[in-house]
Every structure is written in C-alpha cells, then in structure tokens.
Amino acid sequence: MTAIQALRGTRDILPEEIGYWQHVEAMARQILSRAAFREIRTPLFEQTELFARGIGEATDVVGKEMYTFTDRGDRSITLRPEGTAGAVRAFVEHKRFATGGPQRLWYCGPMFRYERPQAGRQRQFHQIGAELLGSADPRADVEAIAVAVELLGALGLQSLRMLVNSVGDRTDRARYRSQLVDYLTPHLADLDPDSQDRLTRNPLRILDSKVPKTQEICRDAPSILDALSPESAARFDRVQQALTDLGVVYQVDSRLVRGLDYYSHTAFEIQSDDLGAQATVCGGGRYDGLVSELGGPETPAVGWAIGMERLILLLQQLQPLPADRVDFYVISRGDRAEQQALKVAQDLRQAGFSVEMDLSASAFGKQFKRADRAGAAACVILGDSEAETGTVQLKWLAAGTQETIAQADLATKAEQFRTIIQGDRA
C-alpha cells in the first residue's frame, strides 16, 4: 500500500510552523482594520469567465496557469488565481458601490496557479490583499501603499525595496507601446527568444527581462514616464509627493510593469533580496477599468496583494518561533488517580491555563520526562496516595520545588500560579 502524498506544489503547514501564519494573520487583521479596511471572504472558485475577463485573456495567469475544470453541471469553473477579481465581483454583485463613499476591503486565503514550483512559488499559495474601491484620488493610492508598508514594518521586516511607477491610462500606454515597439524592432534579432515573442504580444514586459543582452538594449529604450499625458504625469507627481511626506522610502522604476491587464497609473512592488528569484513580496497598483469590465459602474480602485509564503520565508530568516509550551503537565498512575486527573486538568483549563495530560500510565520517571519536553512550568502529580487524600503534588520544574495542594483548591490558587508561571518564563 503506497501512502498518498500531498499534490505537487501544495504542502502542509505543520504545528511547528503555524505560529508564523497566525502571527501574520493577526497582524494583518489589526493593521488593516485600524485603517478601516473590512474583511471579505469570497469563494475559492468562480466562473472561469470572471478571471478571463478580469485578469485578461492574454496574460500568462489566465492563458496557462489556471486550475480550470468542468463541474457536474457542465459549468467551467476556475480555482481563483488571485483575489482581486473575486472581491470586485462581490462588490458589484452586492451593489456595494451604492453605499456611498469608497469601500475598503481586505482578504486573506489560498490562491491557485498551475506553475512549476520553486523557491517562493507554489501551486496553492496564500495572499493577503487589500482593495480600496471608489476613489480616484492619488491619496487613495498612497493610503493603500502606506497600509502595506505599515503591515510589513509591523512584522519587523527590514531592508525591503519599494518600487513605484506609473503606467498611465489606456491612451498613455497605447502611445508608449508604439514608441517602444518602434525602438525595439530594429533590435529584434538581438533580443532573447522570449522577448522577441513578447514584442507583439506584450512589449512592455520586455523591459524587465533578466537576459543581460535584452537589458542592455532596454537601457536606452524610451521611458513610459516620458509618454505620460500631462494629467497622468501630474497625478504621479502627487502620489510621489504624498509618499515622501509620509516618509515612505521608495524609488521610481520606469520599467516596473505589472503582469495583469487591469492596472493603470500607479504600479508598485515591494521586493526583498532574500527570496531567491521570486523577489516580490507585495505587488499592486491602480485598476480603474476593472469594476466596469466586470459589469459594475465606472469605479476607480487601487489595491495590492502580499504573498504570505514569501513573507513567512523572510520572517523565518529573521527570528525563530518560540517553542510551544504548556503551563501544566498532569501525570498520574493508578485507576483512581487517572480518573481524578481528568477533572484536575479540566479545572485548571477552566481557570485559564494550558494543560496537557499524560495518557501513558507509564512510570512516573517517564511521565516527568515528557513534562519536560512539553516545556511545562509545573507538573501536577496524582498517585495512589494523592487519590486517597484528594490532593495533588505540584512540582515547579524550573525550581524543583514541590508542594501538596488539595484538588479543590487548584482553581482558587490560579492567580498565584499565574504569577509564578510568568516569573518562570520571563
């Protein structure tokens, strides 16, 4: 019988590691709700159409990375490859645009893309995302970015690099695109094969190619920032000014192009050098056309997503997780004692302590050993004589001291215990 393994590109998050996830989630909840973002949970799968229309048929995400299948009702279903499309779908479906004022939404959960796994990239991965819908104000872009920066900072991440760019509006991009194609076409033969292919499909992406020769050619390419209309350029200036005023450190990277079709104006990425080839921890930008594309009214919006695996990779490099510890470890031997131990454990738990019970009925020596391993502050001991007298022996493991306490008194001594345990752990 061969054991079944988790599918390629998926993995289990085991108890030893879960602390990072809980910490990140708790921090996200705190920082985002403090900025008046409200959590939304949308389905993990949607009609394929949603992503095809929202993300763009020409993108790699839609073209070759989607988990798409036909369900029993012959509908084409896709496991969500990102969070924005679903959030916007919900925004439109529930007519949240009619509530007046911008909506701030955030989410967190698994996304699915059919790719070859590598460092910082899996088939099921997790994102925290935030969307600010209903404002075209440049301050909205900055507010969104600032919240992301705040979150990463609160998690203690340093030496991250913030890159900002403006890809203008549709007209700007069309103008730039033809400028770029005009520039690159004479160099066609010198470009790497991938980039040659992209020249017709998605020329802007050639700019961030990693091939040295292509990079060299791109160095002298026209900049999108020069192709922006005066209005778009002024807008980008205001974003930069506001970022500076907030003390956000960033650099303008005119070659930063985000992969999804729906971006306009502000695009930004937060990168780290400690992640291998997948350097981006957070990516986002403005997507003014998406809501109407998905059947809602013209609604400007801006948002971002953080890759949780990548974030946690960085966190793990930063500091180890404190080991799990339990306050009390209950050991017992003998029928009556074992019976009473259940009740003692329950009393202590109800008094607010974490309590692990030894179920082995093996020699006390063995049970003590396990108490140590559990990182217990104290061992609660029940043997025949304790069972007889309705007491327990309480042994404080760090000090090695031991006292006799009536089982009935355990709960009333909770405060005293708490002080000792805190002192122990300090």
Place this chain on the structure above:
RNA sequence: GCGAGCGUAGCCAAGGGGUUAAGGCAGCGGUUUGUGGUUCCGCCAUUCGUGGGUUCAAGUCCCAUCGUUCGCCCCA
C-alpha cells in the same frame, strides 16, 4: 512549457559495482517498578522514491517514472 541538481530511517547524513547498509540527532527500553532536564547501556533500514534493464554481483551503472530543489518563463 523548458533547463540543471538531488532522492539512503521521523530529521541530518556516509557509502560511487563485491557476501552482514557508517555515524549523529530524535525516539523507545533499561540504569531509577512514585520524581524530570545529566550520565551510562541496549534497541531502532531483510533495504536505499518506484518500475524496468546491464552484470556472476546494483544505494552504487543505464533507461523510464514519480517526487523534490534551484533556475527560465511568470508572478505574490
């Protein structure tokens, strides 16, 4: 989808064609049948991801397959 490296116990591993597969950590048992974290002793892979092949002989060489890692592409 493409390229490269690697799969030996729960973990880290040595072994690179010659009968019995080092070592360490962890675990289990004992020293201690009611007192831990130390020591000491013992146990812990009929088998090297899987399937096929070459050979008198295969963890060791070859092929395939699966998994994994890293890179390309792409992205968070």
